[in-house]
Amino acid sequence: MKPAILEVHNVTKAFGGLIAVKDVSLTQYQGEILGLIGPNGAGKTTLFNVINGVYKPTSGEVIFEGQKISGLPPYEVVRRGLARTHQIVKPLNEMTVLENVTVGACFGPQNLPLEAAQEAAAEVIEFTGLGKYADVLAGKLNIALKKRLEVARALAAKPRLLLLDEVLAGLNPSEVAKMLDVIRAIRDQGISILMIEHIMQAIMSLSDRIVVLNFGEKLAEGSPDEVANDPQVIEAYLGDPEMAKRILEEEEA
Template identity: 45%
Template sequence: MTPPMLEVRGLTRRFGGLAALSEVSVRVPAGRTLGVIGPNGSGKSTLINVVTGHLKPTSGTVLINGRDLTGARPWTVAKAGVGRTFQVVKPFRGMSVRENVMVAATYGAHGRTAADAAGLATDVLARVGLAGQAGRAPAELSVADARRLELARALALEPRLLFLDEVLAGLRPAEIDPALDLIRALAAEGVTIVVVEHVVRAIVEVSDEVLVLHEGKVLTSGPPDRVMADPRVIEAYLGHRYARRGGA
């Protein structure tokens, strides 16, 4: 039997007294897309950070394609075929857009040579719509293009498992559909995807299954339509957003 591409069991991460992530368990079969939603501060980015080695778990287990990578370093996780974007973009500032993508290509599961990395960077930059910006410095990019660079760097790792943390943030409405098309195309190629987004329509359109986090815990999970119709989700998620809009 093939193991799920991602299996997380009882994952917990505390920051002092705060349980940013509490006893979270989830399975994502190979080739499927999991959408993760939840109010601000519900633990979405922490889940990605703990699974990809950027934060150590306090307790729990992370299995990637059946391999125990609990607490592994980020580069070990990347070498295992896992790509990710950061919610706060993190390019190498002293390198061009193209060089940033080439570095990722050489660090991926396949460890591309410089010549291969150049070709891969050209393909990936075209795919995310950054071909025209390849020679620029990351600091010169718009907010939306900086997010595209994050995505390009993650794709240059040639991941089998890809975590996307709010890659649609900062995109104009007309730019969202092409981004969703790209996510669907990656899924069609067999990439397993975990997508964190506040744009509920986007989550419903690309996800096979949706996980809802609330105060670090799993509130519910299941097919997108059923989850989005769940009164607890509407209360926890939309209620919070309405409260934010009215309050802060």
């Protein structure tokens, strides 16, 4: 077993009387793709927001590479080597693709000056297949390209752990396939990935392990096969045994 890169210990996040995440613990290992699934409102994005510093946990703590990061602001978390994308894409619309990705490169652990950040951004743009759009304003891209730009901007910070929040949502099958290739290529560079996704065939095929949230609590954890065959997961999320069987068959195909 490789060393842990991320440890979430008994994290709870409450908003007044609403408990969005309740006593969740998980461990992610270096080089691993860890899937995070669950119904809408299960607390997945809230947990992401706690991990990357948008929210301070009500209780519990987040450990990244052996150091506590819970309570740090997002810009400090990025400096430590943990970057994320957003479920709703947030490009800087009046800036070009290259300029958007350069912003990401400026805020990584290396604290690159502008010229070096532009060079790093250009490499990431080519890596993610955005090279021919480098001089296009981000606001003119379609949703699939904006999703890829979101990934490129986070990747330009040279993270060791990348959090992907529904990067496949809204994409057609061809676009999904291209994004899956990008995600696998990122993993092949040695970058650990924690990802939220609702496209079950994709998350099952990509993930080494999966954590399931339901009503803010951890419902299950295990390999894709174990999770897809868990009766509690089937009842809460997958719908019925036949759907779980179909997902596994499509994954194996």
